[in-house]
Amino acid sequence: MRQNSAFRRMIRETILMVDDFIMPFFVVEGKGVKNAIKSMPGQFQFSIDNLIKECRKAFESGIPGVMIFGLPSKKNPLATEAYKKDGIVQRAVNKLKNKLPELAVITDVCLCQYTDHGHCGFVDGNKIDNDASLDLLAKTALSHARAGADMVAPSDMMDGRVAEIRNALDENDFSNIPIMSYAAKYCSAYYGPFRQAADSAPQFGDRRTYQMDPANALEAIREVTMDIEEGADIIMVKPAMAYLDIICRVRQEIDLPLAAYSVSGEYAMIKAAAKMGWVDGPKIMLESLTAIKRAGADMILTYFAMEAAKILREK
Numbered sequence: 001m002r003q004n005s006a007f008r009r010m011i012r013e014t015i016l017m018v019d020d021f022i023m024p025f026f027v028v029e030g031k032g033v034k035n036a037i038k039s040m041p042g043q044f045q046f047s048i049d050n051l052i053k054e055c056r057k058a059f060e061s062g063i064p065g066v067m068i069f070g071l072p073s074k075k076n077p078l079a080t081e082a083y084k085k086d087g088i089v090q091r092a093v094n095k096l097k098n099k100l101p102e103l104a105v106i107t108d109v110c111l112c113q114y115t116d117h118g119h120c121g122f123v124d125g126n127k128i129d130n131d132a133s134l135d136l137l138a139k140t141a142l143s144h145a146r147a148g149a150d151m152v153a154p155s156d157m158m159d160g161r162v163a164e165i166r167n168a169l170d171e172n173d174f175s176n177i178p179i180m181s182y183a184a185k186y187c188s189a190y191y192g193p194f195r196q197a198a199d200s201a202p203q204f205g206d207r208r209t210y211q212m213d214p215a216n217a218l219e220a221i222r223e224v225t226m227d228i229e230e231g232a233d234i235i236m237v238k239p240a241m242a243y244l245d246i247i248c249r250v251r252q253e254i255d256l257p258l259a260a261y262s263v264s265g266e267y268a269m270i271k272a273a274a275k276m277g278w279v280d281g282p283k284i285m286l287e288s289l290t291a292i293k294r295a296g297a298d299m300i301l302t303y304f305a306m307e308a309a310k311i312l313r314e315k
């Protein structure tokens with residue numbers, strides 16, 4: 001059954017499609033800005049004008065959605081730039097929805113790019129105060145919805161934030177805005193390159209008190225179940241490549257749409273090895289994305305989205 005391509009096509013179980021991809025983007029203040037992100041070759045921080053151009057390219061290549069990360073010009077303990085009416089994400093989303101109304105604009109909801117200490121929640125002394133973070137996260141999500149976001153995606157890993165965000169949205173006439181929850185988000189070294197891209201490295205300690213221990217799998221099911229009970233519409237496992245077992249288990253136990261985030265470190269490792277000539281970049285990219293889909297992901301957040309879309313189209 002493998003002897004010719006016709007048979008192989010007939011029995012192929014997993015078909016990667018451009019519909020599967022969500023492309024992450026980093027947006028910064030300014031005009032005409034296109035800063036190369038050193039730790040992620042081929043990725044950039046864009047000012048809003050250039051972001052629109054890139055998102056148009058993504059949309060025209062068939063990618064259904066983008067995930068927006070903002071880099072504010074100021075940081076402070078209360079992360080006020082995260083939920084400001086005219087914050088960087090709010091203005092970017094507003095423009096994007098204006099220019100590209102059919103592109104699904106998803107916003108990452110977190111505080112770490114906006115707090116001076118770089119943690120994802122409110123910090124009291126040297127402790128992350130889970131409950132004091134919820135209101136700030138809900139305000140942030142609501143401000144994104146007000147700016148026109150099609151979906152909000154909390155990535156902070158505080159307990160109870162999905163319920164708080166759901167409430168805030170419902171009470172303000174945004175009951176139709178879905179929540180994509182970073183439900184099983186591990187405390188991973190694979191986020192290294194992203195923290196450079198988003199300037200979001202914690203200034204003290206680490207994220208082990210709120211992100212999951214890479215050694216745990218059953219706990220992922222508990223995390224996912226809690227988020228669903230709180231009102232999540234799409235659940236996410238993150239990272240992807242080193243957590244295919246988690247994607248597979250969650251897929252078997254849960255019938256909600258499942259997203260997998262193939263993170264910055266996964267992207268950077270493939271790019272680096274390809275640049276060295278040690279692996280075939282495009283092949284290993286497609287194989288990796290196919291594996292993530294085979295494991296059970298319905299959608300994949302990947303920095304390869306544009307590159308993979310191009311290859312799939314040429315096929």
Ligand code: PBG
Pocket residue numbers: 108110112120155156190191192193194195200207262263264265
């Ligand atoms: C912050 C956030 C991170 C990522 C997405 N949102 C990093 C972190 O938790 O430190 C990682 C994305 C990537 O590595 O590509 N809440």
Ligand code: ZN
Pocket residue numbers: 110111112113119120155156
């Ligand atoms: Zn964060």
